[in-house]
Amino acid sequence: MADTTKKKADKEPLFVVSKRAEMKFGKSLLVRVIAIAAALLVCGVLTLILTKNNPLTIFRTIVNGAVGNETRILETAYQTSILLIISVAVTPAFKMKFWNIGAEGQVIAGGLSTAVMMYYVGGTFAESFGNPLPAWAHTLLILIMTLTALLSGALWGVIPALFKSKWKTNETLFTLMMNYVAIQITEAVRVTINKGGSGKVDSSILVHGWFPKLFGKEYLLDIIIVLIITAIIYVYLKYSKHGYEISVVGESENTARYVGINVQKVIIRTMALSGAICGLAGLLIVGGASHSLDKNMAGGRGFTAIMVSWLSKFNPVVMIFSSLFLVFLQRGAKEVASAPGIGLNESFSEILTGILLFFIIGCEFFINYKVTFRKHTKEVTA
Amino acid sequence: MFKKILVALLTAVMVCGLLASCGGVTTQNNAMTADLLPRNEVEKFTVKDDFKIGVICLHDENSTYDLNFINGINSVKKTLGLKDEQVLIKTGIDEGPVCKTTADDLVSQGCKIVFADSFGHEAYMIEAAKAHPEVEFCHATGTKAHTEGLSNYHNAFASIYEGRYLAGIAAGLKLNEMIADGKITADKAVIGYVGAFPYAEVKSGLTSFFLGARSVCPTATMKVRYTGSWYDQAKEQESANALINNDKCVLISQHADSLGAPTACEMAKVPNISYNGSTYDAGPNTFIISSAINWAPYFAYIIKQVTDGKAIDTDWTGTIKTGSVVLTGINTNAAAKGTEEAIKKAIDDFKAGTLHVFDTSKFTVEGKKLESYLADVDDDGTFTGETEVVKDGYFHESEYRSAPYFDLTIDGIEHFLDESK
Numbered sequence: 001m002a003d004t005t006k007k008k009a010d011k012e013p014l015f016v017v018s019k020r021a022e023m024k025f026g027k028s029l030l031v032r033v034i035a036i037a038a039a040l041l042v043c044g045v046l047t048l049i050l051t052k053n054n055p056l057t058i059f060r061t062i063v064n065g066a067v068g069n070e071t072r073i074l075e076t077a078y079q080t081s082i083l084l085i086i087s088v089a090v091t092p093a094f095k096m097k098f099w100n101i102g103a104e105g106q107v108i109a110g111g112l113s114t115a116v117m118m119y120y121v122g123g124t125f126a127e128s129f130g131n132p133l134p135a136w137a138h139t140l141l142i143l144i145m146t147l148t149a150l151l152s153g154a155l156w157g158v159i160p161a162l163f164k165s166k167w168k169t170n171e172t173l174f175t176l177m178m179n180y181v182a183i184q185i186t187e188a189v190r191v192t193i194n195k196g197g198s199g200k201v202d203s204s205i206l207v208h209g210w211f212p213k214l215f216g217k218e219y220l221l222d223i224i225i226v227l228i229i230t231a232i233i234y235v236y237l238k239y240s241k242h243g244y245e246i247s248v249v250g251e252s253e254n255t256a257r258y259v260g261i262n263v264q265k266v267i268i269r270t271m272a273l274s275g276a277i278c279g280l281a282g283l284l285i286v287g288g289a290s291h292s293l294d295k296n297m298a299g300g301r302g303f304t305a306i307m308v309s310w311l312s313k314f315n316p317v318v319m320i321f322s323s324l325f326l327v328f329l330q331r332g333a334k335e336v337a338s339a340p341g342i343g344l345n346e347s348f349s350e351i352l353t354g355i356l357l358f359f360i361i362g363c364e365f366f367i368n369y370k371v372t373f374r375k376h377t378k379e380v381t382a
Numbered sequence: 383m384f385k386k387i388l389v390a391l392l393t394a395v396m397v398c399g400l401l402a403s404c405g406g407v408t409t410q411n412n413a414m415t416a417d418l419l420p421r422n423e424v425e426k427f428t429v430k431d432d433f434k435i436g437v438i439c440l441h442d443e444n445s446t447y448d449l450n451f452i453n454g455i456n457s458v459k460k461t462l463g464l465k466d467e468q469v470l471i472k473t474g475i476d477e478g479p480v481c482k483t484t485a486d487d488l489v490s491q492g493c494k495i496v497f498a499d500s501f502g503h504e505a506y507m508i509e510a511a512k513a514h515p516e517v518e519f520c521h522a523t524g525t526k527a528h529t530e531g532l533s534n535y536h537n538a539f540a541s542i543y544e545g546r547y548l549a550g551i552a553a554g555l556k557l558n559e560m561i562a563d564g565k566i567t568a569d570k571a572v573i574g575y576v577g578a579f580p581y582a583e584v585k586s587g588l589t590s591f592f593l594g595a596r597s598v599c600p601t602a603t604m605k606v607r608y609t610g611s612w613y614d615q616a617k618e619q620e621s622a623n624a625l626i627n628n629d630k631c632v633l634i635s636q637h638a639d640s641l642g643a644p645t646a647c648e649m650a651k652v653p654n655i656s657y658n659g660s661t662y663d664a665g666p667n668t669f670i671i672s673s674a675i676n677w678a679p680y681f682a683y684i685i686k687q688v689t690d691g692k693a694i695d696t697d698w699t700g701t702i703k704t705g706s707v708v709l710t711g712i713n714t715n716a717a718a719k720g721t722e723e724a725i726k727k728a729i730d731d732f733k734a735g736t737l738h739v740f741d742t743s744k745f746t747v748e749g750k751k752l753e754s755y756l757a758d759v760d761d762d763g764t765f766t767g768e769t770e771v772v773k774d775g776y777f778h779e780s781e782y783r784s785a786p787y788f789d790l791t792i793d794g795i796e797h798f799l800d801e802s803k
Contacts, residue, residue: 071487195580197501197502197523197584199611202506203505203509204504204508
């Protein structure tokens with residue numbers, strides 16, 4: 001008799017994972033706060049053991065590095081805005097369950113065409129109308145840059161979408177490949193313009209078409225544009241007919257077809273939008289900040305953006321906070337790597353960022369799923 | 383219970399073993415002879431307590447190039463007794479606008495001098511120099527200070543082509559040894575070189591290295607592969623392997639900043655001449671010698687000028703005499719016999735001024751002796767030459783500006799330019 005109950009207990013798994021019904025906002029927020037606290041605790045203990053530094057000093061350095069003075073606040077705000085706009089850009093496609101991992105390439109396509117316009121069109125303008133450019137020529141140049149950036153970003157997004165909707169090609173592989181194509185074209189252009197010893201065409205060569213400074217502050221125009229785009233996309237996804245179509249296609253293509261939505265059209269239109277916004281991000285990076293052409297201009301943000309978008313449950317407003325959080329950590333970690341008297345390098349700050357991300361992504365699991373442990377059954381010993 | 387104790391014991395044994403083996407690696411550095419051109423300490427002087435210098439580095443100390451700068455500033459810091467908060471080192475600063483914001487940040491923390499170490503930092507350093515006229519901006523390897531007309535922006539470099547030439551002698555002698563031992567025939571004395579970008583700084587370095595090798599091994603030839611990046615361990619290793627396996631190179635040197643090439647050499651048992659400092663640890667059996675620029679004299683110089691309220695030279699070129707060109711000792715595990723003596727003799731010739739690296743009687747370009755050359759000294763973005771640099775029978779490198787401008791391809795060197803795979 002005792003034997004059979006024991007066998008039964010063995011067969012039951014140690015724990016069961018089941019999907020939760022929607023967790024209340026307050027409770028899910030609490031889970032996230034606990035996760036971050038736990039992550040900070042682990043970071044602190046690890047810092048203490050591995051480096052003998054006071055963890056509080058490290059945390060203070062992180063905050064100081066991200067928002068310690070005006071320059072740093074502006075830089076953090078700018079980095080956040082770029083990550084945010086790319087996250088916003090990939091969102092419509094992901095909501096449609098179109099696995100676009102080509103944001104990196106779409107950003108580069110936009111940045112590349114911006115730089116090419118700055119160099120060639122800007123150069124021609126300067127020859128014809130005088131250097132520095134008169135205000136109207138400068139404005140016209142920025143308009144041309146914007147237009148080409150939007151178009152090339154959109155083109156980079158539409159090509160995989162066309163193939164997907166016409167011939168059912170795999171969009172994940174296709175968009176990934178498009179990244180490499182964009183990188184290599186950028187390299188080819190870079191080598192044509194700059195034969196020197198840095199892997200980029202820098203701001204001493206791309207001298208025309210810089211975005212104006214608002215109130216004497218760099219990047220401010222970039223930040224404002226990004227906030228406007230974020231608001232527009234929020235409204236577009238939530239309240240427009242297009243936004244609704246995207247959700248339906250994402251839930252089920254067959255349902256969409258049944259209710260009379262032209263799925264092919266929605267896919268192509270949405271990817272054009274996604275790509276165009278990525279192209280705009282490229283424009284903001286090149287024309288609004290770096291004034292240089294560099295194959296690393298997107299800096300992996302095309303991929304980080306996917307994480308931001310998913311973590312924020314495709315809500316552009318939440319993305320503001322998610323991207324700020326990630327950039328805050330990165331910038332802080334960078335400061336940890338080089339603050340005087342700490343004596344650590346970038347590897348350690350990457351470890352810290354990794355731990356924090358692990359906990360944050362990990363806690364999403366507990367928000368979405370419930371883990372039930374097997375009830376402890378007392379063994380009968382007699 | 384017994385099992386648990388056993389596991390704990392075994393773990394303890396493992397950890398001890400690990401620690402012991404780690405300790406063993408670093409101690410056996412005895413195959414190296416004393417430095418041929420040592421890094422001497424700089425002269426001591428007093429610096430005010432509120433003085434601060436900021437140093438911007440492209441990568442961190444895992445890059446041999448940046449490590450060389452970090453070591454330079456740290457040795458000056460130690461000699462002058464500067465405190466931690468007086469020397470702010472920022473690592474991992476990309477060659478982009480972040481360089482400008484980092485410079486701004488360093489200025490806002492009270493730095494009187496901001497230094498940047500990478501070629502691509504220049505445009506952003508110039509922007510920063512314009513924004514903060516009260517702070518001195520110094521940039522290594524840059525080319526624009528002499529045409530920019532800013533009183534607070536300066537370039538610096540060293541006559542490292544002399545150091546490369548000296549290291550080249552070690553390479554030539556090693557080739558001679560291989561020929562004498564019957565390992566290769568004289569016509570197979572092919573050197574491989576891993577370069578970052580095909581522009582003057584790299585070409586000047588590889589040409590002087592090659593001329594050093596050929597001064598003792600006349601049949602030497604060289605093949606060069608470019609990685610298109612300053613720091614890409616995988617690509618540098620891959621390029622070195624391609625040189626060894628496809629191009630049949632029997633000795634490798636490099637001008638890129640990771641340990642990729644030295645590691646590939648150690649695995650393939652091919653001798654390696656290094657740059658930026660000793661890579662003995664990555665290749666105890668194959669590393670021969672390394673030349674490097676010692677930046678300590680320049681750091682000391684700029685700190686001294688600012689302390690004394692004097693102007694910093696627009697272009698500053700360190701030499702063997704200023705202690706800026708340094709050479710490690712030779713690794714007796716790998717170097718040929720007589721290397722040390724041959725290099726010492728050449729050092730004396732350099733000091734006496736009788737030896738010129740780019741002596742036009744020692745090389746040809748497209749089969750002809752170089753009689754005249756307009757070098758691209760003024761870096762105006764056009765990539766065309768404007769300054770005559772061949773006089774008195776040699777190419778005058780690093781005289782009209784500190785950064786190198788020797789960008790010719792001499793006979794005997796073959797470039798593989800299509801590396802954009």
